[in-house]
Amino acid sequence: MAKILLIEDDNDQILLYHTVFKMNGFNIISAIDGKIGLDRAKNEHPDLIILDLNMEEMSGEEVIKRLKKNPETKNIPVIILTNMDKRKFQSQMLELGAEYFWEKTVVMPPDVVKKVRDFLEKNKIK
Amino acid sequence: MNMITLTLLLISLLNGGLAALIFFRGLKNKANFFFFLTLVATFFWIFGLGMFRMSSFENGIYWATLFYISASFCITYFLYFALFFDNKNIGKINFLNHLLIHSPNIITIIILLANFHFIKDYSLEPWGKSIKLGPAYFFYVTHIVSYMGYAIFAIIKRFRNVSGIEKTQLKFIVFGTITASIFALAFNLFLPFYTYQFVWIGPYSLIIMVVAITYAITKHHLMGIKTITSEILVGLLLSILFVNIFFNDNNLWFKIIIFLVAILIGYFLIRSVFKEVRQREHIEKLMKMRSEFLDIASHQLKTPISVIMGTASMFREGSIGKLPKEQQKKFVENIYRKSVKLSGIVRDILSASEFDTEKFSLPEGRLEPVDLEKLLIKIKDDSKEEADEKGLELNFIKTRAKISPIISDEFYLTQAIANIVDNAIKYTKAGRIDIMLDEDEKEVIVKVKDTGVGIPNEDKSRMFGKFERARNARDMYTDGSGLGLFISKEIIDAHSEASIKFNSEENKGTEFIITFQT
Numbered sequence: 085m086a087k088i089l090l091i092e093d094d095n096d097q098i099l100l101y102h103t104v105f106k107m108n109g110f111n112i113i114s115a116i117d118g119k120i121g122l123d124r125a126k127n128e129h130p131d132l133i134i135l136d137l138n139m140e141e142m143s144g145e146e147v148i149k150r151l152k153k154n155p156e157t158k159n160i161p162v163i164i165l166t167n168m169d170k171r172k173f174q175s176q177m178l179e180l181g182a183e184y185f186w187e188k189t190v191v192m193p194p195d196v197v198k199k200v201r202d203f204l205e206k207n208k209i210k
Numbered sequence: 211m212n213m214i215t216l217t218l219l220l221i222s223l224l225n226g227g228l229a230a231l232i233f234f235r236g237l238k239n240k241a242n243f244f245f246f247l248t249l250v251a252t253f254f255w256i257f258g259l260g261m262f263r264m265s266s267f268e269n270g271i272y273w274a275t276l277f278y279i280s281a282s283f284c285i286t287y288f289l290y291f292a293l294f295f296d297n298k299n300i301g302k303i304n305f306l307n308h309l310l311i312h313s314p315n316i317i318t319i320i321i322l323l324a325n326f327h328f329i330k331d332y333s334l335e336p337w338g339k340s341i342k343l344g345p346a347y348f349f350y351v352t353h354i355v356s357y358m359g360y361a362i363f364a365i366i367k368r369f370r371n372v373s374g375i376e377k378t379q380l381k382f383i384v385f386g387t388i389t390a391s392i393f394a395l396a397f398n399l400f401l402p403f404y405t406y407q408f409v410w411i412g413p414y415s416l417i418i419m420v421v422a423i424t425y426a427i428t429k430h431h432l433m434g435i436k437t438i439t440s441e442i443l444v445g446l447l448l449s450i451l452f453v454n455i456f457f458n459d460n461n462l463w464f465k466i467i468i469f470l471v472a473i474l475i476g477y478f479l480i481r482s483v484f485k486e487v488r489q490r491e492h493i494e495k496l497m498k499m500r501s502e503f504l505d506i507a508s509h510q511l512k513t514p515i516s517v518i519m520g521t522a523s524m525f526r527e528g529s530i531g532k533l534p535k536e537q538q539k540k541f542v543e544n545i546y547r548k549s550v551k552l553s554g555i556v557r558d559i560l561s562a563s564e565f566d567t568e569k570f571s572l573p574e575g576r577l578e579p580v581d582l583e584k585l586l587i588k589i590k591d592d593s594k595e596e597a598d599e600k601g602l603e604l605n606f607i608k609t610r611a612k613i614s615p616i617i618s619d620e621f622y623l624t625q626a627i628a629n630i631v632d633n634a635i636k637y638t639k640a641g642r643i644d645i646m647l648d649e650d651e652k653e654v655i656v657k658v659k660d661t662g663v664g665i666p667n668e669d670k671s672r673m674f675g676k677f678e679r680a681r682n683a684r685d686m687y688t689d690g691s692g693l694g695l696f697i698s699k700e701i702i703d704a705h706s707e708a709s710i711k712f713n714s715e716e717n718k719g720t721e722f723i724i725t726f727q728t
Contacts, residue, residue, distance in 0.1 A: 094513065096517045100544075103537075188512070192524075
């Protein structure tokens with residue numbers, strides 16, 4: 085099953101997404117801040133990264149910029165999952181190379197799993 | 211009066227107008243203040259030059275004395291301007307330094323008034339009055355050239371270090387000022403060694419400066435077109451009235467009075483327009499602050515909501531129901547905790563929205579003498595349960611029998627101090643919290659001292675900001691809104707002569723000190 089890296093600085097959110105992804109048979113790993121996220125992306129070769137934007141140590145914007153700059157990580161698809169306003173940040177994030185921009189209060193965890201599965205199938209990632 | 215003289219008088223007026231403009235705009239910093247003085251001195255310099263051409267042969271020499279002295283001051287203030295422009299933090303210049311910087315002016319005044327080899331010969335040539343300059347003029351030239359050179363050096367240095375919009379604005383100002391200075395040096399300082407005939411050309415270059423600065427102002431909407439239009443109209447009217455004074459001698463006093471009245475009316479007109487523009491700028495600033503506040507507030511609200519909604523959605527879908535009971539309980543616990551956080555944030559945001567737009571002021575009708583001892587004991591009692599639960603010692607310590615009451619609003623003051631006590635309890639793992647009350651000859655002092663995690667040095671400067679939290683505070687207690695200290699500071703600052711500050715060392719503790727002058 086595909087390996088997913090969740091970069092998210094809120095422990096409650098991590099617990100939530102870990103549970104729902106694991107229950108649906110995914111291999112999910114997480115990083116509590118942007119810097120750790122970049123390291124794990126390099127070392128663990130996830131199939132997909134789910135990235136929060138508003139993080140204290142390093143913002144999600146900086147993380148995606150660095151991911152896309154590094155040849156080792158630039159081909160890993162990134163999905164933004166955040167509480168930031170879609171109208172304000174979506175186009176910027178898509179320009180930086182994100183696949184989708186989902187708001188946490190709009191796309192619920194079971195739907196996140198479903199959409200991720202569809203995305204992976206469409207792109208033929210096991 | 212010929213065209214050249216008329217133009218000189220108009221240019222001097224233009225400079226006067228620009229000086230007034232900067233004055234009305236507010237002499238916000240020292241650079242502004244000295245630029246204003248430079249323009250005032252320039253006004254006298256060019257006005258002196260115009261009057262030199264226009265006056266009788268006998269009086270001409272006095273006007274010449276005026277413009278040489280004015281020009282000397284003009285360059286001096288220009289140097290001051292450049293120094294402050296380059297470095298705002300140049301520090302305090304003491305009296306001796308001022309005296310030193312002004313010494314060439316003083317010497318110029320002395321040698322001119324004592325007629326000490328400055329003006330060698332004064333004659334009437336076919337093209338007008340002419341001055342031959344003596345050896346003391348070399349001193350004058352040295353003063354002007356060195357000051358001007360250093361000033362231009364400082365301005366260019368500063369200009370190279372700025373970027374963005376500031377650079378675009380400065381480009382015009384720097385270009386105009388330097389061009390004008392070079393022209394003035396050439397035609398007013400060096401050419402008079404050979405002939406005095408072209409001494410009037412220098413000031414013309416000041417038009418370039420005024421146009422450049424005005425362009426910079428209008429282009430970047432520094433003040434809005436409305437102000438500029440009213441200034442141009444007033445300037446035009448004043449110019450016509452001013453020139454009219456010199457055209458013939460009939461009704462001279464009447465014309466002068468009309469001119470002065472026009473200045474007065476112009477002053478009030480421009481002032482009222484300025485006021486309006488300032489108000490508009492203020493409103494725009496408030497709108498911007500409000501939208502920033504809403505942005506952050508909405509994000510703060512959505513964070514717990516998304517966990518509550520997400521967890522609930524999983525319950526509804528049935529997936530959490532498949533988990534062991536213990537794990538299910540954890541999710542319910544999360545919902546509960548995030549709801550508590552949400553309600554805290556809502557409370558803080560509602561309370562902070564009172565403070566978000568402009569400087570908060572205490573409700574005047576409710577101000578009364580407040581007994582701080584009673585107030586602090588109440589705060590202590592209210593917080594006792596929380597402190598007990600964490601095993602913390604919470605004390606109230608009063609070092610004097612009688613403490614003067616302070617003028618305040620009890621509701622807000624309680625909120626301000628309770629926020630600090632709450633924080634002390636929240637961020638102290640073990641040890642004690644002391645709420646202390648003291649008074650000396652000048653002030654009543656409240657201290658809240660804890661043995662908590664302390665505030666890291668890198669976070670100290672922003673602790674009173676809105677939605678700001680220290681790094682270790684976030685690690686320890688994720689659910690704070692970051693509004694507590696902001697609210698406390700706003701309330702304390704709203705008191706006349708009160709202040710709040712803190713001393714803190716990471717892992718040792720924090721001491722907040724609130725003082726009220728008596």
